[in-house]
Amino acid sequence: NVARKHRKIANQRSDFHWKLASRITSEYDFIFFEDLVLKGMQRLWGRKISDLGFYSFLQKVKYYGEIKCKHIGFIDRFYPSSKTCSDCGFVFKELELRQRSWKCVGCGVVHNRDRNASVNIQSVGASTLGLGDGRPPSPEAIAA
Numbered sequence: 001n002v003a004r005k006h007r008k009i010a011n012q013r014s015d016f017h018w019k020l021a022s023r024i025t026s027e028y029d030f031i032f033f034e035d036l037v038l039k040g041m042q043r044l045w046g047r048k049i050s051d052l053g054f055y056s057f058l059q060k061v062k063y064y065g066e067i068k069c070k071h072i073g074f075i076d077r078f079y080p081s082s083k084t085c086s087d088c089g090f091v092f093k094e095l096e097l098r099q100r101s102w103k104c105v106g107c108g109v110v111h112n113r114d115r116n117a118s119v120n121i122q123s124v125g126a127s128t129l130g131l132g133d134g135r136p137p138s139p140e141a142i143a144a
Helices: 002-027 038-045 047-052 054-067 113-128 139-143
Strands: 030-034 071-075 101-103 110-112
Touching (some): 071 113
Parallel strands (some): 030 071
């Protein structure tokens, strides 16, 4: 019974990953991920990381990306995406993992750690391809 339940959960996760990878590669031409050290994260958080199947999800995204001719890119794992202000570029070195938001000393903007990291990953990924910084234009730039 336990093995059957585990198999069902694994199949549900795999199905969800395939559907999500298909949706992401259909909606976006350029997709960027942070190259994370999953083994290091596994030491920190244990089996929770393995249970998510993140590596297998990335493989599915790469597979669909090749089929649909999309660009899948990876950002260097040592780039401080969470610690860099997406507005002014200031790097907040003292940011701890448990801090989910922080205020930039350079420009005073309050950042959500994950959203800020996603903006930085998009910006760095787009700039490596020569597409500019990848951020939407500010309202001031649109008005001008």
